[in-house]
Amino acid sequence: MDFHVFDTYVKAKDGHTMHFDVVTDESDIEKAISFAEEWLKGIGEETAKVSTEECRFCHTQSVPEDMEIEIMTNGYFIQRIDGCPEN
Numbered sequence: 308m309d310f311h312v313f314d315t316y317v318k319a320k321d322g323h324t325m326h327f328d329v330v331t332d333e334s335d336i337e338k339a340i341s342f343a344e345e346w347l348k349g350i351g352e353e354t355a356k357v358s359t360e361e362c363r364f365c366h367t368q369s370v371p372e373d374m375e376i377e378i379m380t381n382g383y384f385i386q387r388i389d390g391c392p393e394n
Contacts, residue, residue, distance in 0.1 A: 308332070310378060312386075313339040314365040317347065317355040319390070325352070328386040329362065330370060332378060336362065342383035350392055 313329040329339045343357045
């Protein structure tokens, strides 16, 4: 199964940039933004701005089984790339 990857850059409260991908089976950008906001809220960054300027469709790809299970369970997977907290 192929999944959609949305490349996302947001400013954290302390001013640094967090770069992460929202990986989902949804192709709707608004849904990807909603998933990004949900994850950001969970890490204490609920004030971070996420719009189509910060979150953009990048590509479609297959994913490893553990990632696919998380997507099917939660609707999305966050692939931390740079400047994101580990947990």
